[in-house]
Amino acid sequence: MDETLLMLPGPTSVAPRVLKAMSDNIVNHRSAIFGEIFTETTELMSEVFKTQNQSYLLTGSGSSAMEAGLVNIVKPKEKILAIVGGKFGQRFTNIATSFGIEAKELNVEWGTAVTPDEVKVALEEDEDIKAVTIVHNETSTGVTAPVEEIGKVVANHDALYVVDTVSSLGGDRVDVDKFGIDVCVAGSQKCLAAPPGMAAITLSDDAWKAVDNVDSNTYYLDMKKYRKAGAGTPPETPYTPSVSLIYALFEALKIIKEEGLEARVVRHETAAEASRNAVKALGLELFPEESVSSATVTAVKMPEGVTDADLRGTMRNKYKVELAGGQDHLKGNIFRIGHMGNITYKELAITFSALGMTLKNLGFDIDMGAGVSAVNESYL
Amino acid sequence: MDETLLMLPGPTSVAPRVLKAMSDNIVNHRSAIFGEIFTETTELMSEVFKTQNQSYLLTGSGSSAMEAGLVNIVKPKEKILAIVGGKFGQRFTNIATSFGIEAKELNVEWGTAVTPDEVKVALEEDEDIKAVTIVHNETSTGVTAPVEEIGKVVANHDALYVVDTVSSLGGDRVDVDKFGIDVCVAGSQKCLAAPPGMAAITLSDDAWKAVDNVDSNTYYLDMKKYRKAGAGTPPETPYTPSVSLIYALFEALKIIKEEGLEARVVRHETAAEASRNAVKALGLELFPEESVSSATVTAVKMPEGVTDADLRGTMRNKYKVELAGGQDHLKGNIFRIGHMGNITYKELAITFSALGMTLKNLGFDIDMGAGVSAVNESYL
Numbered sequence: 215m216d217e218t219l220l221m222l223p224g225p226t227s228v229a230p231r232v233l234k235a236m237s238d239n240i241v242n243h244r245s246a247i248f249g250e251i252f253t254e255t256t257e258l259m260s261e262v263f264k265t266q267n268q269s270y271l272l273t274g275s276g277s278s279a280m281e282a283g284l285v286n287i288v289k290p291k292e293k294i295l296a297i298v299g300g301k302f303g304q305r306f307t308n309i310a311t312s313f314g315i316e317a318k319e320l321n322v323e324w325g326t327a328v329t330p331d332e333v334k335v336a337l338e339e340d341e342d343i344k345a346v347t348i349v350h351n352e353t354s355t356g357v358t359a360p361v362e363e364i365g366k367v368v369a370n371h372d373a374l375y376v377v378d379t380v381s382s383l384g385g386d387r388v389d390v391d392k393f394g395i396d397v398c399v400a401g402s403q404k405c406l407a408a409p410p411g412m413a414a415i416t417l418s419d420d421a422w423k424a425v426d427n428v429d430s431n432t433y434y435l436d437m438k439k440y441r442k443a444g445a446g447t448p449p450e451t452p453y454t455p456s457v458s459l460i461y462a463l464f465e466a467l468k469i470i471k472e473e474g475l476e477a478r479v480v481r482h483e484t485a486a487e488a489s490r491n492a493v494k495a496l497g498l499e500l501f502p503e504e505s506v507s508s509a510t511v512t513a514v515k516m517p518e519g520v521t522d523a524d525l526r527g528t529m530r531n532k533y534k535v536e537l538a539g540g541q542d543h544l545k546g547n548i549f550r551i552g553h554m555g556n557i558t559y560k561e562l563a564i565t566f567s568a569l570g571m572t573l574k575n576l577g578f579d580i581d582m583g584a585g586v587s588a589v590n591e592s593y594l
Numbered sequence: 595m596d597e598t599l600l601m602l603p604g605p606t607s608v609a610p611r612v613l614k615a616m617s618d619n620i621v622n623h624r625s626a627i628f629g630e631i632f633t634e635t636t637e638l639m640s641e642v643f644k645t646q647n648q649s650y651l652l653t654g655s656g657s658s659a660m661e662a663g664l665v666n667i668v669k670p671k672e673k674i675l676a677i678v679g680g681k682f683g684q685r686f687t688n689i690a691t692s693f694g695i696e697a698k699e700l701n702v703e704w705g706t707a708v709t710p711d712e713v714k715v716a717l718e719e720d721e722d723i724k725a726v727t728i729v730h731n732e733t734s735t736g737v738t739a740p741v742e743e744i745g746k747v748v749a750n751h752d753a754l755y756v757v758d759t760v761s762s763l764g765g766d767r768v769d770v771d772k773f774g775i776d777v778c779v780a781g782s783q784k785c786l787a788a789p790p791g792m793a794a795i796t797l798s799d800d801a802w803k804a805v806d807n808v809d810s811n812t813y814y815l816d817m818k819k820y821r822k823a824g825a826g827t828p829p830e831t832p833y834t835p836s837v838s839l840i841y842a843l844f845e846a847l848k849i850i851k852e853e854g855l856e857a858r859v860v861r862h863e864t865a866a867e868a869s870r871n872a873v874k875a876l877g878l879e880l881f882p883e884e885s886v887s888s889a890t891v892t893a894v895k896m897p898e899g900v901t902d903a904d905l906r907g908t909m910r911n912k913y914k915v916e917l918a919g920g921q922d923h924l925k926g927n928i929f930r931i932g933h934m935g936n937i938t939y940k941e942l943a944i945t946f947s948a949l950g951m952t953l954k955n956l957g958f959d960i961d962m963g964a965g966v967s968a969v970n971e972s973y974l
Contacts, residue, residue, distance in 0.1 A: 411836025
């Protein structure tokens, strides 16, 4: 299999011990033995979400949890406020529209973060907002939104607070109960460092009340069914889950618990700071405003005259380091370095060593070692 | 991990070589290297479906493919004919109802199979049927429906033919193009013998025409998005797929190709015949009519005075063989022996050895070895 170093905003490299757990024998998903694994996994998920509420595992991508998180609490024709500053913020609008839900967008320039005041104004302008959707860590732009502060604003209104922490949970500070988050969704393959294919969701009491008022307009992602199956003995999922991926997620969550959530966030912050410093040391420019840049992915402007194929192609083919490109209108204009999951100075040393050589290959007159030096400075 | 022998109608035991493939390094799901694996996997899926059409992989349970297969081709308020002879046939009705689609049920007694004539009459009675849904192999009752013959009936009407082969594909004869199937759905964890968590779907040209006429009322399972992403270079999924489970499915499909589809079906038929003979040799009664009994799961009436906990509990706890119970109103009234995937005389020898001892434990005056003898007779 491919030995390329993944420096993507998901999927991320998975620890051998997680891969090993994943390859254990399949068991009956409706057995007591699986019920125990399932219960412990969902309990660890709630610990990572920092919530007293139950967590649910969905067999699906992070987007399945975004859909579940929205369409179970809002009826068709009702209105949401969708905060859009990138591709994943936009996704909530797209999901809403598919289900006949009206999405009023609060657009912020890609690369900047929404402010609590802007949310306050938008909510005061419109009494009919049933839910506010926001992406905590917008991987498409490398921006972190102030979800804690916005939570305080939303708490003053009769709207539910739906937060996508797909690419922040386990890598940046998420505190579902403290932030007043009503629906929080996450994916397995980002900072949790498990393989892709599982999503997690947790709902507050207020969110569950909304669920009970919405006629199910979905079947596979109907949260009423997940609640019912999860309350059984043993707790189950309504449909056959990814048994192997739950083994993997369980192991990945045990690793997080061993490391400690706060230590893990600090490790991500250090990696982010090191990455930003290394980018600048190599003469490149950050895409987002640095004050709101992400703890888990660093977005970088593509240097003038360099194509995505030049830069990412050389990184991948010559140096075996996989970076992410830009999405939508940012395609070719930025590239993105994911530093999620099991990231230490080692992966950054490799990445910025490769990026230095790549830029030199492309004819840039730079100090090739400056990136790695900046990484070292940040870690020393 | 648990060493219990799984004799379930899914999930089934997975070959070590599949588990090994699954634990390979995660790669970028939008890379050329993954595109190759993905393409080969979907091509093998189409070979197993026996269709010239493209197959699509969904990160989800088999039920996600049932939903995708129905709600992408039928609009809310339109009508389907749902053939219901068990829990999974019923599921199509439930999905339809969740999406505001009218489901006219053709109910057949659980344990019997619908006849082509009954379908003919139902279709002639109602011109407005947009699609007919049927479960090829109803695991809840152990019955196989005559999907080929019903396909000929549906072909005479202006209705699409939606067939759930979740628990038959790779274990019983499925020939999508020859049977005139418009939408065929499957799951990874049944006769394909891959871990649970992936589903597959294929659509005919007529089905795709219907898709183009239906406004998407789903997001995660919107087949238009799968078609678009699948047509890209490299072919992709719209959302991050279960990379590891696709490795596993790819390996499982290679095993199927090595064995040969027809040889594999014959192997399942032999296991089914051996199981039925062994059940009868132990003095037990089959639940379904034997003429329509399944090639992949044998449903057995619970002996008088024996509880599910007695029988399946003893099998599981004392003899480490896991059987399935009855579902819905059949709970406690039947038990089910899955013989799907990598099943040979060996697993059946263990299972009927255990069942003989279990019945003896429960006070039955039987020839304990009669089950295994019947298995041997069938295989000799």
